Amino acid sequence: MTMTQNLDTDLELIRHLKAPPAKVWRCWTEPALLAQWFAPKPVVTRDVKIDLRPGGIFATTMDIPDMGSQTGAGCILEVEPQRRLVWTDLLGPGYRPVAESFGFTAIILMEPEGSGTLYRAIAMHRTPDQRKADEDMGFEAGWGAAAAQLDALAATL
Template structure:
């Protein structure tokens, strides 16, 4: 973790259940937000390569369902159902796996994600805060490679966002 990331993490992680990733993305907030909310764009960057995202269905509204399916190199699929809690166009998205849409509880909640897209000198200060239900869940997510995987995805997100500018 870079020194800047450590400093930002210290400022942003409110609890011992949080993991935080922040990047300065060379694209405006509108493009970065669109990459998170347009399923045709999301499937291009969401899973860390060589994994893929074969499909995504997004109902981007508070209470709306999201279903993002990732696949490993062998084609084994990993569905990720969730629900949006807060939607502030071009600035903030909050979603969770605690619900699967229209307030239907999931079997095992794992985390809530708070994404922010802050304008910074023509670019976007992108922050992903993963707030877990338990410390054990946070530790498991960290061991799964949260920082590496979400970091790779942030670079892929930047590639796609830069391509849709203008």
């Protein structure tokens, strides 16, 4: 599926990772691995649930210092092994509407690049204000730190 980015509502992180797409994919799709890198330290990610199929669950709980625990659950929309993973918190498992959400869809793209991976993470928001709030919360720094943790973990596999 092709996608047109909307600069008013989308944020994008692009990184060149040392590990090949197969290892990066494992870090995104195996709960025990995702828990190790998904949020910037010192945040702890736990209780990861991934049902890797369209309509399946993608859920985590993050323990955030001085803020408590935050649980997020969403629905996987697309799965193209080692290339593309799309999920949203706008829907729950089984494509069921949710009452409340942060309001975004994540598109994770992986392309072979030499012996590594061209990695793109796109966060699509409902409104420009939500995009701005995510940017102001530190999207680039937070998602960038998590991508560095992902790269370091994938290199050990």
